[in-house]
Amino acid sequence: MELEYVYKRPSAISSEADGYCPGCLHSTANRIIAEVLDEMDAVGRTIAVFPVGCAVLSAGYFLTDMTIAAHGRAPAVACAIKRCRPDRLVFTYQGDGDLAAIGMCETIHTANRGENITVIFINNSIFGMTGGQMAPTTLIGQASTTGGPSRNPDEVGYPFKMCELINQLEAPKYIARFALDSVPHIREAKKGIKRAFSIQMNGGGYSFVELISNCSTNWKTTPLKSLKFMREKMIPYYPLGEFRKPEEEE
Amino acid sequence: MDFEFLEGCEAIAEAAVRAGCRFFAGYPITPQTEVPEYMSRRMPEVGGIFLQGESEIAAINMVYGAGASGVYAMTSSSSIGIALKTEGISYLAAARIPAVILNFQRGGPGIGNITASQSDYWQCVKGPGSGGHRCMVFSPSTIQECVDIMGMAFEKAFRDRNPVFVLLDGSIGNIKEPVKLPDMKPVPDKDAFDWCLSGCEGRAPRQLLPILPEDPSKFAEHATEMYARWQKEDVLVAEDLPDDAEVIVTAYGTAGRIAGACVKRLRKEGLKIGMIRPLTVSPFPIASFRKLDAGSTRLIIDVEMAKPAQMVEDVRLAVNGRIRVEALEIPGGIIPTDEDVYEGITGIIKGVNENGA
Numbered sequence: 001m002e003l004e005y006v007y008k009r010p011s012a013i014s015s016e017a018d019g020y021c022p023g024c025l026h027s028t029a030n031r032i033i034a035e036v037l038d039e040m041d042a043v044g045r046t047i048a049v050f051p052v053g054c055a056v057l058s059a060g061y062f063l064t065d066m067t068i069a070a071h072g073r074a075p076a077v078a079c080a081i082k083r084c085r086p087d088r089l090v091f092t093y094q095g096d097g098d099l100a101a102i103g104m105c106e107t108i109h110t111a112n113r114g115e116n117i118t119v120i121f122i123n124n125s126i127f128g129m130t131g132g133q134m135a136p137t138t139l140i141g142q143a144s145t146t147g148g149p150s151r152n153p154d155e156v157g158y159p160f161k162m163c164e165l166i167n168q169l170e171a172p173k174y175i176a177r178f179a180l181d182s183v184p185h186i187r188e189a190k191k192g193i194k195r196a197f198s199i200q201m202n203g204g205g206y207s208f209v210e211l212i213s214n215c216s217t218n219w220k221t222t223p224l225k226s227l228k229f230m231r232e233k234m235i236p237y238y239p240l241g242e243f244r245k246p247e248e249e250e
Numbered sequence: 251m252d253f254e255f256l257e258g259c260e261a262i263a264e265a266a267v268r269a270g271c272r273f274f275a276g277y278p279i280t281p282q283t284e285v286p287e288y289m290s291r292r293m294p295e296v297g298g299i300f301l302q303g304e305s306e307i308a309a310i311n312m313v314y315g316a317g318a319s320g321v322y323a324m325t326s327s328s329s330i331g332i333a334l335k336t337e338g339i340s341y342l343a344a345a346r347i348p349a350v351i352l353n354f355q356r357g358g359p360g361i362g363n364i365t366a367s368q369s370d371y372w373q374c375v376k377g378p379g380s381g382g383h384r385c386m387v388f389s390p391s392t393i394q395e396c397v398d399i400m401g402m403a404f405e406k407a408f409r410d411r412n413p414v415f416v417l418l419d420g421s422i423g424n425i426k427e428p429v430k431l432p433d434m435k436p437v438p439d440k441d442a443f444d445w446c447l448s449g450c451e452g453r454a455p456r457q458l459l460p461i462l463p464e465d466p467s468k469f470a471e472h473a474t475e476m477y478a479r480w481q482k483e484d485v486l487v488a489e490d491l492p493d494d495a496e497v498i499v500t501a502y503g504t505a506g507r508i509a510g511a512c513v514k515r516l517r518k519e520g521l522k523i524g525m526i527r528p529l530t531v532s533p534f535p536i537a538s539f540r541k542l543d544a545g546s547t548r549l550i551i552d553v554e555m556a557k558p559a560q561m562v563e564d565v566r567l568a569v570n571g572r573i574r575v576e577a578l579e580i581p582g583g584i585i586p587t588d589e590d591v592y593e594g595i596t597g598i599i600k601g602v603n604e605n606g607a
């Protein structure tokens with residue numbers, strides 16, 4: 001009997017075991033990106049720019065051409081690659097410390113120039129790789145190793161809403177926030193990534209896809225409870241949806 | 251090709267274009283702002299890419315992306331701007347991505363001043379970023395030498411897959427002199443580089459990673475071999491060494507030019523004097539100093555627009571105590587006159603003669 005594959009490893013993901021903590025949704029984010037690349041038949045035309053942070057672990061098993069940028073600088077690297085190789089699919093994959101703290105300047109200016117790249121933003125509300133320090137996206141009242149047991153806005157301000165910030169700029173073409181906490185949300189996220197990549201490959205311009213993610217290790221909780229935190233704390237502060245999309249798509 | 255009367259910054263930028271440079275990213279800072287200005291006009295004319303970075307940090311990382319794509323890419327800055335680029339330069343070296351970086355030194359530390367200086371020799375030659383890596387560093391004295399070097403700068407950067415500096419100063423950037431530009435060279439085919447990022451269609455994926463390999467000694471071994479090759483093959487130096495020279499003057503860049511005029515004058519006055527003028531300070535022309543006959547040469551005078559002098563440390567290492575080395579130190583941010591250098595050199599010789607070795 002001929003068996004048909006209905007679910008398999010995307011071709012852009014190697015069979016190496018990934019290095020992420022158990023329950024980390026980076027793996028999910030990686031997977032849906034790779035699935036989209038397969039669906040668009042774009043693996044061989046993709047150049048990925050990984051950052052500094054847990055997201056860099058993806059470099060270990062992503063099977064596309066790639067480089068790693070200095071902490072926060074992925075958009076500057078990616079926009080130059082895209083300008084030199086305009087027919088390639090170029091995306092960055094960055095955490096919140098990388099994208100919204102040290103890399104805020106590159107993030108905003110690359111978006112403002114309308115560079116024809118896709119920025120995928122993994123928002124887990126904490127510095128993961130360095131062990132749970134306060135990020136620009138750490139929620140009010142959330143614990144971190146440098147912000148104390150409860151983020152106090154009187155002392156350190158409020159969490160950045162990156163989609164909303166980028167939505168102030170004229171040039172970006174696609175701005176959307178999704179979450180990875182449930183199957184329906186993950187399917188939405190995948191659609192959003194595909195939309196962003198398609199806009200890019202049609203020469204459309206800058207796209208920004210934020211994915212609300214987790215970090216059970218540094219949130220000091222279980223993977224299951226981390227999903228609850230995403231739903232009950234993160235999504236209410238970081239509303240999901242497409243903030244901007246090209247007119248013909250509306 | 252006829253001589254043209256050109257400003258340093260523009261001549262150097264044009265020479266880079268003629269060498270095949272098709273990507274430039276920069277950020278304004280005196281005394282090199284004319285380079286990004288020129289490139290913003292010129293790049294579109296030759297089908298190249300110009301990007302004004304939001305900072306020097308962004309600019310060097312743009313160059314990182316362009317170099318990774320196999321394009322001859324360049325950035326330019328001055329002292330404090332180069333300081334911001336050093337993280338990116340270290341990443342270039344680690345990921346083995348080629349690039350050319352122009353450094354028009356100005357007075358420092360801090361915001362310093364906008365006048366010519368040589369106080370960033372250490373920054374460029376010894377510490378162009380964290381991690382203990384080196385860059386090849388050219389150190390031309392005239393605009394003609396600058397434009398002649400640009401082709402080589404890109405070739406070495408791509409041969410080695412390592413960042414290359416051209417160490418300049420505000421004076422070279424902003425003077426005008428007659429210069430013969432090199433011919434326009436064909437642009438290298440970016441797909442001909444078998445390491446660059448282009449999408450893995452029909453081949454295995456390529457990675458340009460600024461991280462140490464599983465066996466960390468691999469990178470150090472590769473780098474050590476590369477630096478040794480430079481010392482063997484890539485030293486450039488202008489020597490003017492009469493057999494019986496008693497005094498040798500050494501200087502690079504603008505100081506080398508002024509000191510050179512002074513050496514000629516002193517020779518006319520009857521002094522047995524020679525000169526070693528490095529055109530690369532990394533690799534440093536060690537052999538030029540090693541071969542000096544300590545029997546006839548009794549004094550080496552290093553002239554620098556930096557106080558304390560910086561290159562003098564490499565001179566002393568090369569000489570290894572065989573010959574006395576003194577430094578004429580003109581603080582960075584001051585351009586000395588011929589007369590200043592003449593008086594300084596004759597003063598040092600007089601002092602040594604009076605007080606002995």
Ligand SMILES: Cc1ncc(C[n+]2csc(CCOP(=O)(O)OP(=O)(O)O)c2C)c(N)n1
Pocket residue numbers: 052053054055071094095096097098099122124126127128129130135
């Ligand atoms: C210039 C520089 N500063 C600091 C670091 C240390 N560092 C490594 S990862 C990281 C935080 C990354 O956090 P985030 O971007 O939120 O990604 P995550 O690990 O949570 O996925 C930091 C600060 C570095 N590598 N380079």
